[in-house]
Every structure is written in C-alpha cells, then in structure tokens.
Amino acid sequence: MIRLEHMSKSYGDYPAVIDVSAYIQQGEIVGFLGPNGAGKTTTMRVLTGFTPPTEGTAAIAGYDVVSHSLDARRHIGYLPESVPLYLDMTVMDYLRYMGQLRAMSRKWIDERLPVIIETVRLGEYQNTLVGKLSKGYRQRVGIAQAIIHEPDVLIMDEPTIGIDPIQVVETRSLISELGGEHTLILSSHILPEVSAICRRVLVIHEGRIVADDDPENLSDRLQHAERIEVSLRGAESSEAISQLRKLQHVVDVRRDSRPAQERMAETGVVALVVDARPDEGAPEDVARTIVDSGWGLVNLHPLPMTLEEIFLELTTDEEAPV
Amino acid sequence: MRNIQTIAWKEVKTYFASPMAYVVAASFLAITGFFFVASVSDPFSEASIRGYVAGAIFFMVFLSPALTMRLLAEEQKLGTLELLMTSPVREWEIVIGKFIAAFVMLALMVAGTLYFVIVLAWYGDPDIGPILTGYLGVLLYGSATLAIGLMASALSSNQLVSLVVGAGLLTALTVSNFVADRLTGVAEEIVSNFQLGSSFSVFDTSSFGVVEGGHFADFARGILSVTDIAYYVSITAVFLFITVVLLESRRWR
Numbered sequence: 001m002i003r004l005e006h007m008s009k010s011y012g013d014y015p016a017v018i019d020v021s022a023y024i025q026q027g028e029i030v031g032f033l034g035p036n037g038a039g040k041t042t043t044m045r046v047l048t049g050f051t052p053p054t055e056g057t058a059a060i061a062g063y064d065v066v067s068h069s070l071d072a073r074r075h076i077g078y079l080p081e082s083v084p085l086y087l088d089m090t091v092m093d094y095l096r097y098m099g100q101l102r103a104m105s106r107k108w109i110d111e112r113l114p115v116i117i118e119t120v121r122l123g124e125y126q127n128t129l130v131g132k133l134s135k136g137y138r139q140r141v142g143i144a145q146a147i148i149h150e151p152d153v154l155i156m157d158e159p160t161i162g163i164d165p166i167q168v169v170e171t172r173s174l175i176s177e178l179g180g181e182h183t184l185i186l187s188s189h190i191l192p193e194v195s196a197i198c199r200r201v202l203v204i205h206e207g208r209i210v211a212d213d214d215p216e217n218l219s220d221r222l223q224h225a226e227r228i229e230v231s232l233r234g235a236e237s238s239e240a241i242s243q244l245r246k247l248q249h250v251v252d253v254r255r256d257s258r259p260a261q262e263r264m265a266e267t268g269v270v271a272l273v274v275d276a277r278p279d280e281g282a283p284e285d286v287a288r289t290i291v292d293s294g295w296g297l298v299n300l301h302p303l304p305m306t307l308e309e310i311f312l313e314l315t316t317d318e319e320a321p322v
Numbered sequence: 323m324r325n326i327q328t329i330a331w332k333e334v335k336t337y338f339a340s341p342m343a344y345v346v347a348a349s350f351l352a353i354t355g356f357f358f359v360a361s362v363s364d365p366f367s368e369a370s371i372r373g374y375v376a377g378a379i380f381f382m383v384f385l386s387p388a389l390t391m392r393l394l395a396e397e398q399k400l401g402t403l404e405l406l407m408t409s410p411v412r413e414w415e416i417v418i419g420k421f422i423a424a425f426v427m428l429a430l431m432v433a434g435t436l437y438f439v440i441v442l443a444w445y446g447d448p449d450i451g452p453i454l455t456g457y458l459g460v461l462l463y464g465s466a467t468l469a470i471g472l473m474a475s476a477l478s479s480n481q482l483v484s485l486v487v488g489a490g491l492l493t494a495l496t497v498s499n500f501v502a503d504r505l506t507g508v509a510e511e512i513v514s515n516f517q518l519g520s521s522f523s524v525f526d527t528s529s530f531g532v533v534e535g536g537h538f539a540d541f542a543r544g545i546l547s548v549t550d551i552a553y554y555v556s557i558t559a560v561f562l563f564i565t566v567v568l569l570e571s572r573r574w575r
Contacts, residue, residue, distance in 0.1 A: 048408040051573050073410045084401030088339055089332075100328040101409040145405070 001026040001153060001183045002047065006056035009042050016042040018207040019056070024200075026152070029179040031194035031215075032187035034204035040187035041081060043204070044157050047185070048078045061152055074103065077146035077182070081157040083138055087131030091122060091141055094130055095148055102149035112148060120144045120174060136167035143171075147178060154182040160193060172197060226278040227303040229256065230271070230286060233296035237270045243289060244272070249280040269298055325411045329419025330426070333393065337427050346388050347431045354378045358438050369446030374438050375456045375542055379519055382467045383496055387488025389427055390471030391481045393420040394565070398479035403572070413569040417562055421465075421472055428464045432457065452544030459541025462554035463519055467492055469561035476568040496520050499535055518557070 002024035009017040017039040024030050032040040045051045046058050049065045049072055058065045063072040086094055095116065099109040117126050120140040125133060130141060139159065146154060159175060160168045176197050178184060188194050194201050195215035203211035203218070211218060232240060237255055244253045252275040255261075261271035276282030283302055290297045337343040354377045361373020397403040406416060442448040474488035475481075495518035502514035519538025537550040 045404075050404055050408050070410045070412070073408055076408065078405065078408045080401060080404050082401045084403075084405055086336075086400065086402060088336060093335075097328065097332050098405070098409070101325060101406070101411055103324070103410060 001028075001061055002185070003059045004043075004047075004056070005058075007043075007046060007053045007058050008055040009039075009046055009051065010054045015207055017046070017053075020204075020207075020209055021056075022202060022209065022212065024183060024185070026183050028200055029184045029198045030186075030200045030202060031198035032185065032204055033189070033191060033194045033201050034187070035189055038204045039207040040204055041157055042207075044078075044155050044185070044187060047153075048076055048155055049073050075152045077149065077151035077154045079142045079146045079154075079156040079159060081161065081187075083142040085130045085138055085141055085145075088129065090127050090129055091117075091133075091144075092126050094141065095144055098145040099148045102151075104149050109148070112150075116144050116148055119147070119177075121170075136163040136171075139163055139167070139171060140174075143174065143178075147182070150181075152183055154178060154184045156184070156186040158187055158189070160188070160190075226276045226282060228274040228276060228283050228286060229299065229301040229303055230274055230290070231261075231264065231269050231298040231300075232272075232290050233269050233298055235270060235293065235295045237265075237272070240270055240272060240290075240295070243293060244274060244286060247276075247282070247285050247289060249277045249282045249285065251275045251277065325415040326419040326422065329411075329416060330422040333420055333423030334426055337389075337423065340392075342388065342392065343427055346385050347427070347434070350378070350381065350385055350431045351434050353381050354435055355438075358435075362442070369442045369448040371438055371442070371448075371453050371456050372542055374435060375460055378432070378435070378460050379463050379538055382464055383492040384489050386424075386428070386464065386467035387471035387474060387485045387492065390420075390424050390468055390475050391484040391488065392475070393424065393472060394475040394569070395479055395481045395484045399481075403569075407569075407573070414566045416569065417472065417476075417565045421468060421562060424468045424472065425465055428468060429461065432460055432464070449544065452542070455541045455544050455546055458546075459538055459550075462541075462551060463538055466518065466554045466557040466561075469558040469565070470495075473561045473565045473568065476565045492518065496536075 002022070004020050004022045007017060007020045008015065020039075020043060032043065034040050042051070046053050047060065047065065049069045052066045060072040061075040063069075063075070065072045086097075089097065092113065095113060096106075096109055099112070100106070104112070117123055120143050122137065122140050122144065125137060130138065133141065143156070143159070146156065156175065160171050163171065172193065175184070175186065179197065186194075186197065195218075199214060201211070201213060201215055201218050202209050230244075235243075241253045241255070244250055254273055256271035256273045258271075264271055274282070274286055276286075283300060287297060287300055354374050357377030358371065358374035361367065361376075362369070394403075397406060407413070439448070439453055442453075470491050471484075471488040474491065475484040477487060478484050495516065497520065498513050498517045499520065502510050502517070505513055517536030519536035537553045540547045540550055
C-alpha cells in the first residue's frame with residue numbers, strides 16, 4: 001500500500017531524511033518513533049505529496065507521489081502535527097468543505113457526516129465555530145477531516161501532542177479503532193504510545209530508519225540495562241561506589257552529577273546512578289547492601305530509559321544482546 | 323471545475339462572515355459616492371459617471387489588496403495550506419477559486435453603485451456608451467488589481483505584509499508615467515505602456531482633477547480598445563500565473 005524506496009529529502013544542504021526504504025502492507029498500523037527533528041514529519045510530508053523527495057521514490061496505493069500526485073493524494077487522509085483548521089467555520093461546514101475538496105458528492109457527505117461526528121464524538125459541538133473549541137476537540141475535528149473520505153491510508157503526525165492526559169487516552173483509543181479500517185501511520189516521540197497502538201514500529205533517528213520491528217521485540221532489545229537512582233547518607237561516595245560495584249548484577253556505578261544532586265552532597269547525601277542487568281533483582285541487592293553497611297537509604301528509584309538513550313542504544317550499540 | 327467552485331463558494335461565505343469585506347465595501351461605496359456627487363454637482367456638469375469611475379479605480383489600489391490579503395496569507399499562517407495541498411486539488415484550482423471569490427465581492431461592490439446611473443437618467447440625459455465602457459473598465463481594472471493583490475498574499479503569511487506589498491505594487495504601476503516621463507526611447511515606451519491606469523492629475527484641481535491616463539483612459543471616454551482589454555486580461559493572467567508558481571514553489575522549499 002505504501003512504498004518508500006531509497007527516499008532522501010534535503011532542505012538546502014540540510015539532510016532531513018536519508019535513504020529511507022520501507023514497505024507497508026494494507027491494513028498495517030505503523031508507528032514512526034523518533035525524537036523531535038528526526039525526520040518523521042518530513043517523511044510524512046513526502047508521503048502526502050506536500051513536498052517531493054530529493055532522491056528516491058515514494059508511492060501510495062501504487063501511485064507515485066510526484067508523477068501521479070493527485071491519484072496518490074486521493075488515497076490519503078492526513079492530520080498534520082499543528083492540526084490546521086479554519087477557525088471561522090463551524091465544525092459541520094468545515095468537514096463538508098474538506099469532504100468536497102476530496103471529491104465527495106454532497107449527498108454522500110451528508111450521509112457520512114453523522115457517522116463521522118459519532119465516531120470522533122463531536123455531537124454536541126457540530127454547529128460550534130472551530131475557533132471556539134478546545135485543543136482536544138480541535139484534534140477530533142482534525143481526525144474527522146482526515147477520515148471523512150474513507151481514505152485507504154491514514155497519516156497522523158503526533159496525534160496526541162499538546163492535549164490533556166484524559167483526552168490523550170480517548171484519542172489513542174479512537175486511533176486504535178480507526179486502525180481496523182485503514183492502513184495507518186502515526187508518528188510519536190513516546191514509546192509507550194507507539195507500543196499501545198502500533199503493531200510495527202519504525203524508529204527514525206537523524207533521518208535514518210535505525211530499527212523496524214514489532215513493539216515487543218523492540219522493548220526486549222532496549223531493556224538490556226536497568227538504571228537505578230540511589231541516594232544515601234553516612235558514607236563517602238568513593239566507598240559507596242566500590243561497595244556497590246561488587247554486586248553481581250551491577251554493571252556500573254557513578255556519581256550523579258546533575259546540579260540538584262550535587263547540592264544534596266553538601267547536606268551529606270551521596271547521589272549515585274547504578275546501571276544493572278535487568279530483571280535480576282538489582283534494586284533489592286542495592287537496597288540490602290546499603291542497609292547492611294549501616295548507611296541511611298534516602299532514595300531508591302528505578303529510572304525508565306529516556307527516549308534519547310533509546311536512540312543512543314539503537315544507533316551506537318549494534319551488538320546489544322537480544 | 324468542481325474544486326474551483328467549492329473553494330470560491332467557501333471564500334465568498336467567509337467574506338460575508340468577516341468584517342473586512344463590509345469595511346472595504348462601505349469605504350468603496352462612500353468614497354465613490356462622494357466623487358460621483360462632487361463630479362455632477364458643478365454648474366454645467368455633464369451627466370456621466372466619470373467622477374465615480376475615477377474615484378473607483380484610484381481607491382482600488384488600496385481596497386483590492388485589502389480584499390485579497392487574507393486569501394493565501396491566512397492559509398499559510400494557519401497551516402491549512404498543507405491540508406489544501408495534500409488534498410487532490412491542483413494549485414491553479416486553489417488560485418482561480420480564490421480569485422473568483424474576490425472578484426465576486428468586487429462585482430457586488432460595483433453593482434452597489436448602479437444607482438448612480440438611475441440618478442443620472444432621472445435628472446439628465448446620460449450617454450449610455452461611456453457608462454457601459456466605464457463599468458466594463460472598472461471590472462477589468464479591478465480584476466487586474468485583485469490578481470496583483472492575490473500574488474502579494476501568496477508571498478507572505480502576514481496579511482499586513484501582503485496588503486503593503488500589494489498596494490505598493492499597484493501604486494508603482496499607477497504612477498509609472500512619472501518614471502516614463504524621465505526616460506527615453508524603448509524604455510519610455512515600455513514603462514508608459516505598463517501604466518495600469520490612473521484617474522487623477524495630482525496637480526490639476528480644475529474639472530475635479532479627473533484626467534484619466536494609462537490603459538484606463540479610453541474606457542472612461544467610452545472607447546473600447548482591444549489593446550486595453552488585452553492589457554488588463556493579460557495582467558490578470560500573468561499575476562495569477564505567478565501566484566500559482568509561488569504556491570508550487572512552496573513544495574520545493
């Protein structure tokens with residue numbers, strides 16, 4: 001359904017996307033995962049025909065996005081990250097307009113609109129001006145315009161960014177529902193979000209695809225290290241470090257050098273970061289060692305890996321144990 | 323064709339929902355009304371619409387860009403252009419649709435001045451020829467100014483910038499005879515032939531200062547010239563084409 005072949009896109013001298021190839025089958029739900037500026041939006045803009053690739057090709061439903069742009073565009077519904085909407089139109093007028101631009105007949109739109117309004121749960125706001133809606137509701141209008149013409153391919157750029165947590169949950173479940181009917185691509189910089197919705201994840205970093213896997217495998221690949229934040233009282237940091245390093249599953253121990261932790265050192269609290277092999281009970285071992293040594297355990301906190309670290313893992317450590 | 327209709331209709335509805343169109347229409351009717359009344363109030367004045375026409379084309383230099391400034395600038399500012407350009411719609415359909423909407427507004431404004439003709443017919447015996455060519459000239463001149471204004475709107479996401487660029491370009495094209503006066507040979511020919519049309523002699527206050535110039539002069543006198551019609555149609559076409567190219571070039575940035 002979607003084909004990217006050696007696609008590169010540069011803005012002037014700046015390469016935004018470099019040699020990306022991917023095939024996405026009909027009905028797949030694919031997540032583009034990557035930090036800001038990784039090239040997710042650029043890839044989506046190439047797929048939607050908004051900007052042509054500098055090199056290589058992209059095709060939607062067999063239509064090249066450059067040479068058969070209009071045909072390709074007929075098969076997509078697109079929700080850009082900024083959720084652009086005409087603020088001075090009512091929800092219904094806006095959706096009707098977008099439907100007509102996607103070559104839908106008036107009669108068809110009138111039949112389809114109530115269904116769409118129901119799907120995105122906009123019922124009570126259908127005659128409200130878009131400009132008066134909150135961010136979360138505007139997001140729903142944005143999703144509605146993307147699905148009004150029942151496109152084969154649905155492309156959503158950061159669909160949950162900037163809305164409150166309750167609406168994030170609702171939006172995710174809405175997107176999951178849509179996944180059943182459409183080939184769906186969404187981008188995110190949040191791993192759990194992608195894991196929850198998508199069955200395939202393309203990790204994009206600095207313009208390249210660095211991983212293409214299902215979420216479970218990806219998590220396994222990433223969780224080969226467990227990081228624990230420890231604060232303790234009554235020991236010199238060098239002494240504590242050498243003690244903790246002796247533990248079986250601990251890989252490395254170092255001082256936490258963040259400013260807040262450095263300030264704590266003045267009050268006699270030693271802040272450390274412990275890297276350990278995962279799922280081997282390292283936090284318990286660390287806690288026991290500290291207590292047995294007669295020190296005061298102030299804080300022990302297993303840290304989830306940040307996205308930046310995940311990308312660092314994927315891009316620098318090829319021999320990571322699977 | 324359907325896309326053009328959809329876009330034009332949406333823009334016309336937006337005009338009617340926004341204060342700008344009303345402000346522009348009210349200023350247009352007030353200003354042209356004043357000039358019409360002033361021109362027929364002189365003793366022994368002729369029963370013509372020359373005063374109205376002169377006022378209309380003079381103030382279109384500012385009013386046309388005010389009508390068009392929103393059309394593409396706002397799409398860029400809101401980001402809705404991205405949705406428009408990823409829908410199965412061609413750039414020229416967007417441009418023509420928006421142009422038609424602006425032209426409909428202009429035509430409605432001009433239609434609002436038709437009562438001048440009734441007033442003339444009631445109290446005098448106007449020559450219908452110059453009235454018809456005058457209205458035709460206003461519409462042709464108007465479409466050229468709208469095309470230039472629309473191009474200015476494609477240049478920036480800031481409506482004010484679009485307005486200033488549009489009005490600036492139109493002013494330059496209106497007063498180009500001053501430049502032509504100081505040139506010789508081919509350069510003079512070219513610059514003077516590109517004068518969009520002017521209707522006032524700034525330094526001549528007799529006969530209400532109406533001294534039509536440029537391609538507009540003949541329309542005001544009741545003469546239909548193929549050159550003049552071709553000039554305004556070409557200016558409209560060329561600037562609409564530039565607008566399309568500007569939109570297309572956004573894809574390559």
